[in-house]
Amino acid sequence: MAGRRLGLRKRLALNIFSDLYRSTVAEHRLDTLFWECTLRCNLSCRHCGSDCRVDPGVKDMPVADFLRVLDEEVTPHADPSSVLIIFSGGEVLVRDDLEFAGREVARRGYPWGMVTNGMALTEQRLRGLVDAGLRSISVSLDGFEREHNYIRSNPLSYSKALDAVRLLVREPGLAFDVVTCVTGAMVPQLEAFRDMLIAEGVRSWRLFSIFPMGRAKDDPTLRLSDAQFRRMLEFIRQTRKEGRIEVSYACEGFLGGYETEVRDHFYQCAAGISVASIRVDGSISGCTSIRANFHQGNIYRDKFWDVWQNRFEPFRKRDWAKRGECADCKMFRYCLGGGMHLHDDNGDLLYCHYKRL
Amino acid sequence: MGRKFKLALAALLGFSAACSSAKHSAGRSSGPQEAIGVEMRSDTTHYRIVVMYGVRPPRGTVMETLPDSVTAPTGIPAPQAPQEEKQAE
Numbered sequence: 180m181a182g183r184r185l186g187l188r189k190r191l192a193l194n195i196f197s198d199l200y201r202s203t204v205a206e207h208r209l210d211t212l213f214w215e216c217t218l219r220c221n222l223s224c225r226h227c228g229s230d231c232r233v234d235p236g237v238k239d240m241p242v243a244d245f246l247r248v249l250d251e252e253v254t255p256h257a258d259p260s261s262v263l264i265i266f267s268g269g270e271v272l273v274r275d276d277l278e279f280a281g282r283e284v285a286r287r288g289y290p291w292g293m294v295t296n297g298m299a300l301t302e303q304r305l306r307g308l309v310d311a312g313l314r315s316i317s318v319s320l321d322g323f324e325r326e327h328n329y330i331r332s333n334p335l336s337y338s339k340a341l342d343a344v345r346l347l348v349r350e351p352g353l354a355f356d357v358v359t360c361v362t363g364a365m366v367p368q369l370e371a372f373r374d375m376l377i378a379e380g381v382r383s384w385r386l387f388s389i390f391p392m393g394r395a396k397d398d399p400t401l402r403l404s405d406a407q408f409r410r411m412l413e414f415i416r417q418t419r420k421e422g423r424i425e426v427s428y429a430c431e432g433f434l435g436g437y438e439t440e441v442r443d444h445f446y447q448c449a450a451g452i453s454v455a456s457i458r459v460d461g462s463i464s465g466c467t468s469i470r471a472n473f474h475q476g477n478i479y480r481d482k483f484w485d486v487w488q489n490r491f492e493p494f495r496k497r498d499w500a501k502r503g504e505c506a507d508c509k510m511f512r513y514c515l516g517g518g519m520h521l522h523d524d525n526g527d528l529l530y531c532h533y534k535r536l
Numbered sequence: 537m538g539r540k541f542k543l544a545l546a547a548l549l550g551f552s553a554a555c556s557s558a559k560h561s562a563g564r565s566s567g568p569q570e571a572i573g574v575e576m577r578s579d580t581t582h583y584r585i586v587v588m589y590g591v592r593p594p595r596g597t598v599m600e601t602l603p604d605s606v607t608a609p610t611g612i613p614a615p616q617a618p619q620e621e622k623q624a625e
Contacts, residue, residue: 192551199558292591314594429588
């Protein structure tokens with residue numbers, strides 16, 4: 180097992196990476212822009228980090244407001260073809276103007292993608308989305324029927340998600356992957372689940388684990404024990420060696436000896452470095468899962484590009500995170516306090532991946 | 537230590553790919569590819585991190601170009617004309 184231990188070769192490479200990464204931060208070239216277009220959702224999942232629901236009490240952002248930001252604030256400064264727009268929710272398919280939004284985004288030269296739970300993805304809807312320029316899509320599938328339906332709190336959610344997967348594997352022009360939130364009940368079944376995905380024709384698979392946020396923070400049954408967490412990482416490492424399916428752990432968390440063995444790259448939090456989001460209320464942030472105390476502005480008050488260029492200091496200078504359990508950690512130079520989404524309203528770290536190993 | 541030297545050292549250690557996400561500051565090399573209504577650039581030195589709630593980078597496949605005319609609900613701004621010069625970042 181890799182565990183926490185970093186070999187000399189990997190430590191040297193991490194030092195080099197950390198040096199190189201500083202210039203990436205200084206450049207902060209925007210390459211991914213989330214648009215949280217709705218907080219409405221057709222499910223009410225137990226682990227939802229956004230606490231989404233059928234009626235969240237928050238209005239969807241009008242398409243025109245987002246397009247105005249693209250036209251006035253992004254297109255004049257960045258090559259649209261190099262900025263991936265990701266429609267995010269909520270469940271984006273509850274918006275019946277999604278195809279229009281996608282078409283307008285694509286017409287402006289931006290590639291776009293979306294994440295879905297698959298509940299509303301019919302063949303006809305998919306055709307409309309592809310015609311509107313959809314380039315990449317991820318479907319959430321959190322395990323076999325029992326586990327998935329439990330997490331999603333809906334008896335039809337597994338069959339609907341699997342139907343969506345079966346539609347999407349037949350679309351060679353789309354980048355597509357399955358995203359799985361691994362819970363304790365799924366850990367012993369990972370091998371069987373992987374084999375099922377391969378049999379269904381899935382080529383890419385991303386796994387992540389629960390972090391204590393939104394509804395998930397109140398449900399300890401969803402979290403992995405330290406042993407289960409290590410078991411999952413070992414599974415990913417072994418599956419990558421076998422090479423039958425592209426598999427990786429999510430971007431979050433420094434993983435010590437598992438670095439580069441469960442992901443293609445060294446750990447980094449891209450929020451505010453190359454990734455920005457426009458939240459449903461217009462707030463400007465890094466990733467959509469980051470708490471409101473880290474919002475950097477609002478498109479209804481501020482100029483997005485000005486905010487991207489001149490604010491985001493907490494994202495780009497992470498010295499503030501060297502406190503609490505991070506204060507004396509020798510790995511801080513590599514992890515910089517972990518993902519921005521793992522910090523609470525006071526900025527304290529909620530969850531350290533490294534210390535789970 | 538120079539940037540190129542560091543990248544070479546990382547490659548020597550067998551971690552060239554792992555450092556690829558930090559390479560893009562070194563410069564861009566691109567070749568345009570037709571994609572779905574979008575001219576995608578195959579940027580060989582830029583590695584996009586797949587964010588946890590994000591999607592995989594699109595493939596550079598050839599797809600049909602989107603039509604210019606779409607039915608817009610009222611109040612939708614028109615796309616800007618291509619600019620002669622991009623404003624300095």
